[in-house]
Amino acid sequence: MNKPNEGKAAIKHIESDYDKEIVLVSDFSAFDMKKAPLYDAVILDFTDKKGCLELLKTIRSSFIESIYLLPIFVLSIIEIKDDEIGQLSDGVINNIQTDSINSFIEKVKVKRKQLKPFTPSPEIDKNLIKLLRFSFTREKSLLPVKDRHSVIGYKYPLINLALDSKDAGAEMKAITKAVEEGFFSAKFIDRMHLCGKCYSGFLNYKEVDPETGDAHLETENIIHHFSCAYMGPESDFVREDKLICPKCTKTLRHIGVDYDKPSVMYHSIESDRYFQDPEMKVECLNCGHINDIEGLVQYDLFELSLTDEGIDEAIQPTGSQSAADTVYSGYITYATFGTFLRFEIERVKSSQKNSSIGLLRPGITSEIENDLGHQYQKLIEEISAFVVNNTTASHILSRSVNSFFILMPETPLDKCNMAMEKMKKSLKTLLENNVKDHDIEVHASVREITPNSEYQSVLNDLRAGILKD
Amino acid sequence: MFIEYWETFVLYWHDKDTLEIIRTFWFFFILELPRFLLFDFIIVVSVIFNRKSIDRKRQIARKLLWAEMPLISIIVPGKNEGPHLYKLVNSLKEQTYFNYELIVVDDGSDDDTPLIGRDLEKNGMIHQFIRNDVRGGKASAANLALRYTKGKFIVHLDADTSFDRDSIENILLPFYYGENIGAVGGNIKVRNYEDTFCASLQAIEYINSISMGRIVASELGIYRIISGAFGAFRTDVIKRLGGWDIGPGLDGDITVKFRKIGYKIHFEYKAIGLTNAPTTFKALSKQRLRWSKSLIRFRLKKHSDIYLPGRNFSILNFVSFLENVTYDVILNILWWLYIIDIIMHNSQMLAVVIPLKIAMYMAMDFIQFSLFLALSERARKESKLYLYIPAMVFYNSYYMRFVRTLAYFKEIFFDSSYKDPWNPAKTSVKALQNKL
Known part of the structure; x- marks a missing residue:
């Protein structure tokens, strides 16, 4: 049934058994962005490829959460090879199956409910929060896609929408910062070599005369005639289709017996210079800068997956905490915890008394979380209180979603391990008593903080330990 | 004992006339002295006298x-x-x-x-x-x-x-x-x-x-x-x-x-x-x-x-080669005959003849070296080498002649230079095939 103000079949309402406002858009010019928040999901018809991508970009480039987090599907009966559409949309469908669309809408809704509103401030990077929230609500990694219009030849579609597409450096900095702050884990995808001046990936690699920089070169084999010891470029020997020695006029018949080719010589046509070791130069086709190979910027592209810290930041951006922080009474923020950990490592270096750190994580999956509904928040608060009550005042605590970090200054590893095992058992009992329908495992991991410890690797090891537990 | 030896030495000189001395040391007086000392002397003197003209x-x-x-x-x-x-x-x-x-x-x-x-x-x-x-x-x-x-x-x-x-x-x-x-x-x-x-x-x-x-x-x-x-x-x-x-x-x-x-x-x-x-x-x-x-x-x-x-054909090239082959090859072989000749004809007097022969070569080396120092730009430094001149007779007359004779023998009869690793085998094979 068409809505009266949406004209013809340009925007078509999709009937379904679920009470959801799902529309199919065929004429993209008729789509009114102001009404986007009213829809539960939008299906874009891929018949107009250009229009489809443009609208997709327009929706995702918005900074209004109810717009950019809108579930969008692309309808196409043919396979779409455009990775950008794959990244920006929530899936390509070849027919309208409302069941799967509905379940996706529900999933996004549950996730969105967890997102806490925040007031924009200079401390908060709204681009970053948008990335985190998009990734969090979709449980989706951010992947770079090949794009010949992008300066580096690749782009992260969602990140690219928010930044000047010609400023590759800004995109690189944004990603590096997000990974360094621990919001994303990075899995290697590809390595790029970019212009040292403008970060462009459109480079022309060429061999040049090391003295004149001339690129108009030709190469020739050097031939050594064994009989008379003449050695010179192949052109000295070529007579029609034969090789004839210019010194002794003998015909060279058999390589390895009459002659060999011990090297190659480069000839610069412009300067008439001969040399063997040309220089490799890289001309940037974007800014014209001539780079040395060593002067290129090496840039790795990663698949970016949200970490627990990233989820935490997505739900409530650092610097936006207000009254809600009181819920985590007894805990410090993850960023502050990181600072404490750094100080602790420095302290251990000077005192030579090792400390320990533990991580406790109840295995509450998103399914359990969905099933628990409002009870979930209550359960987490109970676990938080349990951890606070089972630690001493000297312990420093931080919470990241359902991960509990416990820094135990001047505590040997075995003591820390014992304490964590004890807490793990007690927490397991507590969960068994509170959640009857699910068997929730509790995982724990401990690490020692020594003078040689490195902040990031301690936290990484700790997380890795959880996976093995 | 030294006095006895000295007496024998003096007597030997006294008994022999010039021709007999030349007969005994014919290789030195006829073949080597003119080539290696006389020519050197004439040329060095000529160079010294013409120095101004050469400098101009x-x-x-x-x-x-x-x-x-x-x-x-x-x-x-x-x-x-x-x-x-x-x-x-x-x-x-x-x-x-x-x-x-x-x-x-x-x-x-x-x-x-x-x-x-x-x-x-x-x-x-x-x-x-x-x-x-x-x-x-x-x-x-x-x-x-x-x-x-x-x-x-x-x-x-x-x-x-x-x-x-x-x-x-x-x-x-x-x-x-x-x-x-x-x-x-x-x-x-x-x-x-x-x-x-x-x-x-x-x-x-x-x-x-x-x-x-x-x-x-x-x-x-x-x-x-x-x-x-x-x-x-x-x-x-x-x-x-x-x-x-x-x-x-x-x-x-x-x-x-x-x-x-x-x-x-x-x-x-x-x-x-x-x-x-x-x-x-x-x-x-x-x-x-x-x-x-x-x-x-x-x-x-x-x-x-x-x-x-x-x-x-060039007479100078011919002379150049002939001189080279004569002095470096023929005389090298002839020298062994000369030694045999000395031993056969002076078997009783070897103790006198051999030292005398050595003394003559030493004298020649000494004069030759002095002549060159007259032309040398670093004569003072090189004059230190005078100390080693007495050993040169053994170096030139015995050691070098032996090495050269061995080399000639190997090359004439076995084409030994074609097997020398100084050159890669692939080129030596071709050189031998083409008699280069």
Whole structure:
């Protein structure tokens, strides 16, 4: 049934058994962005490829959460090879199956409910929060896609929408910062070599005369005639289709017996210079800068997956905490915890008394979380209180979603391990008593903080330990 | 006992008249003294007396050289010469003559030479560094350098040679004061003469036999070997000749090729290059076996047409070869007969005759060395070598003659030079097939 103000079949309402406002858009010019928040999901018809991508970009480039987090599907009966559409949309469908669309809408809704509103401030990077929230609500990694219009030849579609597409450096900095702050884990995808001046990936690699920089070169084999010891470029020997020695006029018949080719010589046509070791130069086709190979910027592209810290930041951006922080009474923020950990490592270096750190994580999956509904928040608060009550005042605590970090200054590893095992058992009992329908495992991991410890690797090891537990 | 011996010695002299003495030491008095002392004396005296005139000619030549200031190409072929390259480059940087291009050919080195060469090339200290991954032999490496030269003259060097500041300038002068000069040989001396006894003896040998011999041969117009360590060539002529042929002994061979087409060869004793001589007798023997074998190969085999009358016959070339073969081959063999003759005819007096013979050679070496010092630019320094002169008779008369005889025997009967690892087997096989 068409809505009266949406004209013809340009925007078509999709009937379904679920009470959801799902529309199919065929004429993209008729789509009114102001009404986007009213829809539960939008299906874009891929018949107009250009229009489809443009609208997709327009929706995702918005900074209004109810717009950019809108579930969008692309309808196409043919396979779409455009990775950008794959990244920006929530899936390509070849027919309208409302069941799967509905379940996706529900999933996004549950996730969105967890997102806490925040007031924009200079401390908060709204681009970053948008990335985190998009990734969090979709449980989706951010992947770079090949794009010949992008300066580096690749782009992260969602990140690219928010930044000047010609400023590759800004995109690189944004990603590096997000990974360094621990919001994303990075899995290697590809390595790029970019212009040292403008970060462009459109480079022309060429061999040049090391003295004149001339690129108009030709190469020739050097031939050594064994009989008379003449050695010179192949052109000295070529007579029609034969090789004839210019010194002794003998015909060279058999390589390895009459002659060999011990090297190659480069000839610069412009300067008439001969040399063997040309220089490799890289001309940037974007800014014209001539780079040395060593002067290129090496840039790795990663698949970016949200970490627990990233989820935490997505739900409530650092610097936006207000009254809600009181819920985590007894805990410090993850960023502050990181600072404490750094100080602790420095302290251990000077005192030579090792400390320990533990991580406790109840295995509450998103399914359990969905099933628990409002009870979930209550359960987490109970676990938080349990951890606070089972630690001493000297312990420093931080919470990241359902991960509990416990820094135990001047505590040997075995003591820390014992304490964590004890807490793990007690927490397991507590969960068994509170959640009857699910068997929730509790995982724990401990690490020692020594003078040689490195902040990031301690936290990484700790997380890795959880996976093995 | 010494008094008895002395009496016998005096009596021997008293009893013999001059002819009998000459009969006994006929090899020395008839064959060696005139060639190695008389000629030296005449030439040195002539050079000293004509010094002013020679200096004038050199001055004019120097003006002509600087007026033209041609580009010259210095070529350095070799294998595993990397460690010497930096010193060589620095030695050349100090030269008074600076309009040169330096081309180094690395003939399949298996050490750090490619890295060193490329580094020097990148820093502009070598104009062209050419690297062959596969070894081809010294001749082919020199020919490859020759192919890319642009200079009017080619100066061929060994990488371990260093030079007096005016050496390059001096080696070019003969092209400007001599007529029809195709190539000029530099004067090679031993740099490491203080290292070992063996090196000290070679230092005297280089002065007495090699340098002195070449001054004389050059003045007589029969100079026939330009040292590979330091020689200059007219580029147009050497390219016409097709460059160097397969060695060992390619330096002597290229000189003969110049002579055969009518060019004069000059020895420039003021163009000084210093090189390291072998420090052990084992290494020295190996080097000299190679040199002597090449004499047979090139003088008696490859260029045997020099002896035959023909269109290109030249009396000077004939004399040059004849003198070379006579003094280095025939007399070397004759010397063994001379020894037998002395033993047979003086069996009772050997205790007197042998020391006497040795004393005569010592005296000749002493005079010859003194004559050369009269011309030498570093006479004071070289005068230290007087101490070693007494040993030269044993070095020249016994050790060297033995090495040479062995080399001639091996080369004449077994073509031994074609098996020398100094050249890669692939080229030696071809050289033997083609009798090169």
